[in-house]
Amino acid sequence: MKSPSSSSQITKPWVEFMLTEYEKKKAPQTSVTVKSYTIRNATKPGESFNAELILLDVKALISDGGRPEDTPEEKEYNLIVKFLTEDPFSCELIKRCGYHIKELMMYSEVVNELNDFQAVHANDEFRLDLPQFIYGKCTEKEYVLVMENIKVLGYETNPKKEGLDFQHAKLAVNHIARLHAVSYAYDKSHSFLEKYPCFQFSNAISTFFKPVVWASLANSITFLKSKKTYEDMVYKLETGKTTLPVKFAAMWDDQTRHKFLCLTHGDFWNSNLMFKHRTATQDGEKSIESLKLIDWQISQWNNPVFDLHYLLNTSTSFEMRRDHAEEILRHYHTTFTEATTKMGTPVPNWNYEQFKAEFERTSLVGFLMGMCLIQGTLSKAGENINHGGSTCLTHTCCRPCKVVIDKIKAGMAKVVISFAFKPSSSYIMRASVKKVLSPIGRELVEGNNEILNGRLLDLLMEADEKGVLDVLTL
Structure with missing residues (x-):
């Protein structure tokens, strides 16, 4: 499933897909049905210039596909969702330097690898502590990182x-x-x-x-x-x-x-x-x-x-x-x-x-x-x-103009x-x-x-x- 690129594109099907992928790591037959979810900004204006950080709170039902007679379990998720910034210049810099890839790799692979290593060689005495990784995707056109909201x-x-x-x-x-x-x-x-x-x-x-x-x-x-x-x-x-x-x-x-x-x-x-x-x-x-x-x-x-x-x-x-x-x-x-x-x-x-x-x-x-x-x-x-503020282009009626202008900005940013x-x-x-x-x-x-x-x-x-x-x- 295609990942959202901003908070405005988060949908119930994607939330269900993302959480099901997470739960399947623990129990392969698990499925997640979202009852409700809310989205809020995780930062105040000016606090973050290189990412869009979103608080995603979800109420869901967890089912084990292998045992259909079982009553679904109710579960709440408190998550942080991180997207690339919408500012084309900051976004282009992040992509050119590979900053987004490194962060996703740290949460999804590197810390687990290092922790497994030190557990064997140092009896788990020097564990590295990060928020729990939930879901992530990084391609040429998609980037999203989901972590627990600690x-x-x-x-x-x-x-x-x-x-x-x-x-x-x-x-x-x-x-x-x-x-x-x-x-x-x-x-x-x-x-x-x-x-x-x-x-x-x-x-x-x-x-x-x-x-x-x-x-x-x-x-x-x-x-x-x-x-x-x-x-x-x-x-x-x-x-x-x-x-x-x-x-x-x-x-x-x-x-x-x-x-x-x-x-x-x-x-x-x-x-x-x-x-x-x-x-x-x-x-x-x-x-x-x-x-x-x-x-x-x-x-x-x-x-x-x-x-x-x-x-x-x-x-x-x-x-x-x-x-x-x-x-x-x-x-x-x-x-x-x-x-x-x-x-x-x-x-x-x-x-x-x-x-x-x-x-x-x-x-x-x-x-x-x-x-x-x-x-x-x-x-x-x-x-x-850091806080660019809103403009007339953020209104729904100006959405077509914003798409064109964003493409022009993205091209300028590369140059x-x-x-x-x-x-x-x-x-x-x-x-x-x-x-x-x-x-x-x-x-x-x-x-x-x-x-x-x-x-x-x-x-x-x-x-x-x-x-x-x-x-x-x-």
Whole structure:
């Protein structure tokens, strides 16, 4: 059966087909009859620009075809349905980079394979936890991914404006250490990339990140100048603003310099971590029961320390890093080392000092990731950039016009995205991204968003104190 490409195309027959396919994995004679279903948006405007996320709640009857005399069982499903974004440019970029394929593969095959491996070699001690996979399809013209809605089970994301505290960050790095360790150990005997070539490293991230770095840097310089007390920092950033994106790409892309490689999440930050808490105690404290990782579109075979940089620089406060960063890094290293050793694949020459040296060598990447993501996720202007809003073309009477215009946009998107990958396009891309992100710069100067301004200023000052910005003047 053809899959829907958006929430408006979801039908009762498709829901029955999809759920029957899921139930047949457990009992081949099973059939599902839908009594009712509801559809709601899973995100607020501006929260997701690379996908359409839908909440699908279903009430159904489950029948065993092998025993017709049995009374059908009533069952409720709480699901998340993920479609490709309707924005033609984002959609074309996702397809060109294979982000959608990787996420579907993670849920449908990769995690199961890795979990089976660690269960045999480590007694199931380092299990990887994701929401349950229900259904998925990916062809040239179809894409849909259906997962369980773990919010119904009590999972929630930590508010991004608060950032992760020590306990939440510690658990997060424990889980990412498992992913790194299990994939590394698996690769030693199974050659991960031969089986899953879509996770092969690509410089697509650095290609598109470079103009974002440049534009975010321009915003940071404007912000610091408005403060009039950070002349030395402004000098360092202005001196290196031309070469900074190039240095980022060189450090990110040169895999020959990395100590070793494994499967990385790629977008390992606050909003992609879903925690479940135990009932609060009398003093109001809630302890963490479990964690599941979501949003695997940017996962790839890469340097594992980049996931750590990403988390610490985008999702924690300066005070948390000052007080607990060393302990968090040691916890990661201990978990990773214990896991790889137990699975019989310890990494040679990888004691804590050597790991820490690699982390510090790549600290520029962490700073730049933090600088860009803080601006993009904590600013109100960033939310407006992501939310295109409705137009007259969304009305039913204009549907024929919308179809034609969408086809024209799709054709333009192929040309624009293809052009964006060419080195000759760097100047145009830089100017375009700067224009798009300039409202964030104005918001920084206005100073009304205290959380945004405080987190960015802390990150800039911390990078300067650690000597990260000194490389810009070399």
